[in-house]
Amino acid sequence: MAIIITNGKIVSSKTVITKDIRIVGEKIENIGSNLAKAGDEIIDAEGFYILPGGIDVHTHFDSEAGGIAADTFTTGTKAAIMGGTTTIIDFAEPVKGGSLRRALEEWNKKTIGKTYADYGFHMTISHWNENTYREMEEMVKEGITSFKMFFAYEDLMVGDGSIYQALKRAKKLKALINFHCENGDIINVMRKEAISKGNIEPIYHMKTRPPSLEREAISRLLTMAELVNTPVYIVHLSSKEGYEEIQTARQRGLKVFVETCPQYLLLDKSYYIPKGNDPFEGAKYVMSPPLRDKESNEVLWKGIVNGKIDVIATDHCGFNYRRQKELGREDFTKIPNGAPGVENRFKLIYTYGVEKNIIDMKKLVEVISENPAKIFGLYPKKGVIQRGSDADIIVFNPKGMSLIKAENQIQNVDYNLYEGFGQYGRLQYVFLRGQLVVKDEKLLDLKPVGKYQKRSLTIEENS
Template sequence: MGIIITNGKIVSSKGILEKDIRIVGEKIVEIGLDISKAEDEIIDAKGSYVMPGAIDVHTHFDADACGIVADSFYTGTKAAISGGTTTIIDFAEQVKDSTLREALNQWNEKTKDNTYTDYGYHMTISDWNKETEKEMEYMVKEGITSFKMFFAYKDLQVDDRAIYEALKKSKELGTLISFHCENGNLIDKLREEAILNGNTEPIFHMETRPPSLEREAISRLTSIAEIVDTPVYIVHLSSKEGYKEIERAKERGQKIIVETCPQYLLLNKDYYLPKGKDSFEGAKYVMSPPLRDMESNEVLWNGIKLGEIDVVATDHCAFNYKVQKELGIDDFTKIPNGAPGVENRFKLIYTYGVRKNKITIEKLVEVLSENPAKIFGLYPNKGVIKEGSDADIVIFNPEYKSIINAEEQVQNVDYNLYEGFTQYGRFEYIFLRGQLIVEKEKIVNSTPTGKYQKRDKGNIL
């Protein structure tokens, strides 16, 4: 007995196909017409798009502030799959004076029998040494074929020499390193000066992280990568300045894979301004990099359209406004750095990208599903509707209209970045490896069934 999805429009990056899909067990076994067999369950997708489950390659679940976790892997992945994301890749973070294996063990404990989506890890490298270099080989054997390094944050930041040596090792292994590009040393100095001058409000989070410091870090990274002659991945690109620096590096022949996030497409620096009686509300938008100007929003949208930006992820890192964000009510440097978004990404990109004619529905599938799967070694099991692929399928009714409201969200946080935004679309059905998890926007399988995905080395686009 199988499941037939019929009458829908199957979307890939190459176009739209009007055929039926047959699922048996966890896999798509056939795509065609008149493929049903006796006793197959029939799902009529008339009027809906049928798309591969989205993949969010940039999440930080289980983030702690003042001893509180807002979105655990349990709640965060429940929100993710409610919003059309069937696979996530989270960051397992090595801390100073510890090993990559210790980080992996810790993340395995957090995720065990605790995720509604399938999942994998990137490994954050914050303590570069010979042991860490050797451990990269072990991570590849465990199916972790991507790493991350930071130009900012004292507890995570590495120097240029470490970046150069890690890139050489990564090239040897055929893996990929992603980078948070902001000049951390100068940011720390600007933050010190702001506090000394009595500038404590949330807006100074943005003021002390100017786009020039994103541009500078990108320039430094691409200079190092040029010496090593290896591709790099830039996470959460936020600014037109950073985008132009990437263009310059690409003109020199460098291979750079670029990610941005919905907040850098839809929100802008005015959100840091005091509103009404609550002068602290800008703390909701304290994330790094910070929000930029509206011109940057448009530059990044155009970058997606042109294929210069490859992935739209979320950088979901949820902290509650009350208690957690309020840790910095008298000092913006103490505001926990991060924001939620995993639940809203799919519909936001559809509503403000596809419906506004900034991108096509095919491009949506490319940047939310296909490219992430290809880059990070999940393709063709994930990211595409194809015979032999995992039956991670989203049936999306494009006409349903709703308003984003934090009180109704699944993600376990007390606000929403996009409160009051109109969004279009309804998830009629969402399947994870052939299991029906969501029906008409409701979780119908209450047991987390996500599996760890041991990834291959990715394909550089």
């Protein structure tokens, strides 16, 4: 028996077409007209959009870096599914100087049989030695075709020499490296200076991470990428300054993939100023890079519109306000960095992008599903509705309105960055590999059916 989704508007980055979709088992068997056969189950999607399942390539579930993340792979992927995201790519984190293989084994234990969405890993590289060099190749064979390196965070950052060597290795292996771009050395000094002057409140998290330090790290990265002549991926771009640096490098012919996140499009640095009685409330927005000014919000939206920003991911890294964020009440440098959002991406971008006429549905699909799949070696298995692809499908009803409230969320965090924000639309159906996982905004009572995704090479496809 097959499932037929009929009368819906199927969206890709290029087209919106009204056709039937025939799902058999885990796959899209056919797209066309009058596909129903006797015994098929028919879903009428009149008035609804049909989108490829969202792909969030930047989450931190079960993370141990900078505090124990509030969401496990189980709660985090449940929230993802409820937000129309059927695949996530998270980060495996080797201990400093430790084996990548060991980290993969540990992350397999955290995930196999425990996720509600399909998933893959980027491998974090926080230390460079001969083992790292060797194991990068092993990881690529395991389908981990992307890595992550940091210019910031005392425990994670590596020097330029290590980054240069890793880029050369990645080029050889046709793998892609994600970069967190902020000048960590200077930030570390500025943080100590702030504390020594008694500047302990959350707002100093923002003040000690100015946008010029994002621009500087981007400039350094792109200089190295140019030397090595290999593409790079910049995560969570937050500022106009960083954006402009990327455009300059592109004019020299560099291939740079750029990601931003809903928080850098929709929120600004005024959130660090306490509004109610709690002077510490800004801690909810302590993430790196920090929120910027409204001008940066606008520049990043423009970047999405004109195709200069490729991906919107969430950087979901949830810590509870009570007991976790609060560790930094007397010292902002002790506030765990990161914020939740995996559940909110799709409707936020629909509401504040499409409904506001900044982007159309095709662009929405491009940045939340198609580009992430293409850049990270999941396409065309995922990221598109076409014959032979995985039947990861969202049936989205643009009508209806709700308010975002932490008390209603699935993600395992006690606050929401967008508390009280209105959002449009309803998830009528979400399918993961042909299996119905959400029906009319309700998560069906299923086992964790998510599967590890062995990804193909990234650079070959992209250059």
